[in-house]
Amino acid sequence: MVEAMDSEQKIDKEIEIPDNLPVLPVRDIVVFPYMILPLFVGREMSIKAIEDSLSSNKMVLLLTQKDLNIENPTPEDLFSVGTIALIMRMLKLPDGRVKILVQGLSKAKALKYEQTEPFFKALIEKIKDQKLEKLTIEDEALVRNVKGQLEKAVSLGKSILPDIMGVVENIEEPGRLADLISSNIGLKAEQSQEMLEISDPIKRLKRIGEVLSREIELLTVQQKIQSEARGEIDKTQREYFLREQLKAIQKELGDIDERAEEIREFRKKIEEAKMPEKVMKEAEKQLKRLEKMHPDSAEAGTVRTYLDWLVELPWSKSTKDNLDIKAAEKVLNDDHYDLEKVKERILEYLSVRKLKEKMKGPILCFIGPPGVGKTSLGKSIARALGREFVRMSLGGVRDEAEIRGHRRTYVGALPGRIVQGIKTAGTNNPLFMLDEIDKIGMDFRGDPSSALLEVLDPEQNNSFADHYLAVPFDLSRVMFITTGNLMDTIPGPLRDRMEIIYLSGYTTEEKLGIAKNYLIPKQLDEHGISAKILKITDPGLFNLISQYTREAGVRNLERQIANLCRKVAKKIAEGKDKVFVINAKNVSRYLGVPKFLPEEEIEKDEVGVSTGLAWTESGGDIIYVETTTMKGKGHLTLTGQLGDIMKESAQAALSYVRSKAGTLGIKEDIFSKIDLHIHVPAGAIPKDGPSAGITMATSIASALTGRPVNKNVAMTGEVTLRGRVLPIGGLKEKTLAAKRMGIKKIIMPQRNKKDLEDIPKYIKKDMEFVFAETMDDVLSVALKKRNGKRPKKLVKSQRLSVKKRR
Numbered sequence: 001m002v003e004a005m006d007s008e009q010k011i012d013k014e015i016e017i018p019d020n021l022p023v024l025p026v027r028d029i030v031v032f033p034y035m036i037l038p039l040f041v042g043r044e045m046s047i048k049a050i051e052d053s054l055s056s057n058k059m060v061l062l063l064t065q066k067d068l069n070i071e072n073p074t075p076e077d078l079f080s081v082g083t084i085a086l087i088m089r090m091l092k093l094p095d096g097r098v099k100i101l102v103q104g105l106s107k108a109k110a111l112k113y114e115q116t117e118p119f120f121k122a123l124i125e126k127i128k129d130q131k132l133e134k135l136t137i138e139d140e141a142l143v144r145n146v147k148g149q150l151e152k153a154v155s156l157g158k159s160i161l162p163d164i165m166g167v168v169e170n171i172e173e174p175g176r177l178a179d180l181i182s183s184n185i186g187l188k189a190e191q192s193q194e195m196l197e198i199s200d201p202i203k204r205l206k207r208i209g210e211v212l213s214r215e216i217e218l219l220t221v222q223q224k225i226q227s228e229a230r231g232e233i234d235k236t237q238r239e240y241f242l243r244e245q246l247k248a249i250q251k252e253l254g255d256i257d258e259r260a261e262e263i264r265e266f267r268k269k270i271e272e273a274k275m276p277e278k279v280m281k282e283a284e285k286q287l288k289r290l291e292k293m294h295p296d297s298a299e300a301g302t303v304r305t306y307l308d309w310l311v312e313l314p315w316s317k318s319t320k321d322n323l324d325i326k327a328a329e330k331v332l333n334d335d336h337y338d339l340e341k342v343k344e345r346i347l348e349y350l351s352v353r354k355l356k357e358k359m360k361g362p363i364l365c366f367i368g369p370p371g372v373g374k375t376s377l378g379k380s381i382a383r384a385l386g387r388e389f390v391r392m393s394l395g396g397v398r399d400e401a402e403i404r405g406h407r408r409t410y411v412g413a414l415p416g417r418i419v420q421g422i423k424t425a426g427t428n429n430p431l432f433m434l435d436e437i438d439k440i441g442m443d444f445r446g447d448p449s450s451a452l453l454e455v456l457d458p459e460q461n462n463s464f465a466d467h468y469l470a471v472p473f474d475l476s477r478v479m480f481i482t483t484g485n486l487m488d489t490i491p492g493p494l495r496d497r498m499e500i501i502y503l504s505g506y507t508t509e510e511k512l513g514i515a516k517n518y519l520i521p522k523q524l525d526e527h528g529i530s531a532k533i534l535k536i537t538d539p540g541l542f543n544l545i546s547q548y549t550r551e552a553g554v555r556n557l558e559r560q561i562a563n564l565c566r567k568v569a570k571k572i573a574e575g576k577d578k579v580f581v582i583n584a585k586n587v588s589r590y591l592g593v594p595k596f597l598p599e600e601e602i603e604k605d606e607v608g609v610s611t612g613l614a615w616t617e618s619g620g621d622i623i624y625v626e627t628t629t630m631k632g633k634g635h636l637t638l639t640g641q642l643g644d645i646m647k648e649s650a651q652a653a654l655s656y657v658r659s660k661a662g663t664l665g666i667k668e669d670i671f672s673k674i675d676l677h678i679h680v681p682a683g684a685i686p687k688d689g690p691s692a693g694i695t696m697a698t699s700i701a702s703a704l705t706g707r708p709v710n711k712n713v714a715m716t717g718e719v720t721l722r723g724r725v726l727p728i729g730g731l732k733e734k735t736l737a738a739k740r741m742g743i744k745k746i747i748m749p750q751r752n753k754k755d756l757e758d759i760p761k762y763i764k765k766d767m768e769f770v771f772a773e774t775m776d777d778v779l780s781v782a783l784k785k786r787n788g789k790r791p792k793k794l795v796k797s798q799r800l801s802v803k804k805r806r
Helices: 043-054 136-157 163-167 174-182 189-197 201-251 258-273 277-292 298-312 324-333 338-356 374-385 415-423 448-455 492-498 508-526 537-549 554-572 588-591 644-659 668-672 693-705 731-740 750-758 775-782 796-805
Strands: 020-026 035-041 059-064 081-092 097-113 121-127 363-368 391-394 433-436 481-485 498-504 534-536 580-582 609-616 621-633 636-639 675-679 713-714 745-749 768-772
Touching: 020 035, 020 043, 020 097, 020 163, 035 043, 043 059, 043 081, 043 097, 043 374, 059 097, 059 189, 081 189, 081 621, 121 174, 136 163, 136 174, 136 201, 136 374, 174 201, 174 750, 189 201, 277 363, 298 391, 298 415, 324 338, 324 374, 338 374, 338 498, 363 374, 374 391, 374 433, 374 481, 391 415, 448 745, 508 537, 508 554, 534 537, 534 554, 534 588, 537 554, 537 580, 537 588, 554 580, 554 588, 580 675, 580 768, 609 731, 609 796, 621 693, 621 731, 644 693, 693 713, 713 775, 731 745, 731 750, 745 775, 750 768, 768 775
Parallel strands: 020 059, 363 481, 363 498, 391 433, 433 481, 534 580, 609 713, 636 675, 713 745, 745 768
Antiparallel strands: 020 121, 035 097, 059 081, 081 097, 097 121, 609 621, 621 675
């Protein structure tokens, strides 16, 4: 935008302005009188207005839009006051737009729009500035003051063309001076329109003076900020130049080498690592030591490795937790079937984390049989939280240095695997999984479980001291999850620091759901088989689970499904293009003869044979306890590969029965005349545990009294010498085992009644639970009345005692 020359400034006096003119709407600009500027016109309505103007007097009324975003404005969208402009030149552009050069002539007001189609045309009224006969002292002072303000603004950095400043110096008329400054200091459209509508030149000049005063204040503050920033930059540049000069001098002297570059690189990495103050001091101390050492010395290599570890650890890098509870729940449900308690605990942590930003990471311990998904669950939790996942196996670890690291005095020393895992994750808040914590060992090199006490203690791990680093590292933001199969082998102090969550084995129904929803689709995808080609029916899948696998988890089940897919893939590769349906009848055709067959049911009530329930790593199972009597001297024989605890239970059961001989109708001196033999079938399988106590006591009582045991009753519980029935574990698996065998009545300890809440309703359906406090309660339900016949195994002495009693 430029100011017209003197000959052009009087053009409005030489050209007669008509009463109506085409209206050309403009956006984000206000044109003042005497301005010459180019305009780019693209709207069809505006192009037609220009064409009409060029065909007559070449004049248009330029009105600014109130909202520049409106593409097709109406008369209401335009300011009423604008500038009459003369179109000096026109050029049609290749893209269809028109470029015009216009000169402002005079202010005007649109009184009435005579037409709106195909372009705006309005009845106008010319607006003239109020005439000033002579400038007063105050007016001249105002003109000088405004010029001085403009010069000061320019000196503070305001960008105005030198030609404009020259024109300003020669203008003494207040109105024209205000217009010229308004059009060149970058005012917003609303401010420029305000200036245009002020008809009093003195008021307009005062207003522009106020605008310039605010602009000078802003420029002054801006210059101060820039000056301060420039001072910092100058200081940095000065140090840079000095270093470069020092580098050049060293180069001339031949002293510079790669070592200096290495030191600079380390210094840069230390600054970028954002270490805690204590760690920063140690890093700088070691860097100064490295500067003074010979680069080829062994100690220099040790310090160099140490600094590498310090700068590469994520001291301040962390990932942002995904606190969307529903999204996290969906991830957990997509990856795992059931496991409601674990999922609920993770969602609870997320909920608390959402309410409190800074909190210590939980330390969870998943205890359960192999293959139930403990490790994969950790990965899912990491994915749900949006954290990095690190896994470390503790199985067989015997050296404390594996946890705490080696001291730097040793050759080849390294940090412990905890710090190594943090470095691998690249963040200081990963999900760290410590697998097989129940299989950790110890020897002369130390006790790793004791070293883990600091790692897994929320009150101590905020300053975990690795022997190699020798500086504290904050582990409090790490979410530790440990896994194990058994609780017994985990040391008590370590167990006390963890929140134990038990993952019991899956029931057959749960395995069925896992196989259908996860395992089968996964294996079909891995073997390139479509779900339309291979279909496994529910009965077929049930047979596969019960007859080809015996486990608490689903690893072997997945292997068998993979085996099935391979068989089908081979047939497809041979050209047998058909749909393969696996059902209960033909599953053995693909997988061979069944590997496991269920225990045979007892056909009738028998004397001396009781049904017990046992927990194994592969889930629940039933066991039969057989007791027989024979002539002897009171010896007790135990067979069936029983463990020490089970042998002690048998002794306790026999002692209880002997103490209750009178109540049970057994002659007390009979025990010195007979031998008892207790056998638990499936002798090749080791058995142990206290929960078979009441089963053995029932079997012994049946054999000695001749009363048969109800074959439809199964039992579990520990027995004491006084006949009290103590609680046991694994109730869910044991109940399921009884249900599979068709047994509808279970005798269990009274104190296990609360555990029924954890058993799914579909398992408890059609089942009867008898809660026993003493062996009297057990025997009253388990033993039937005599059938009048002599017990098959009753010895001669027993028969004689019975005759005498009669």
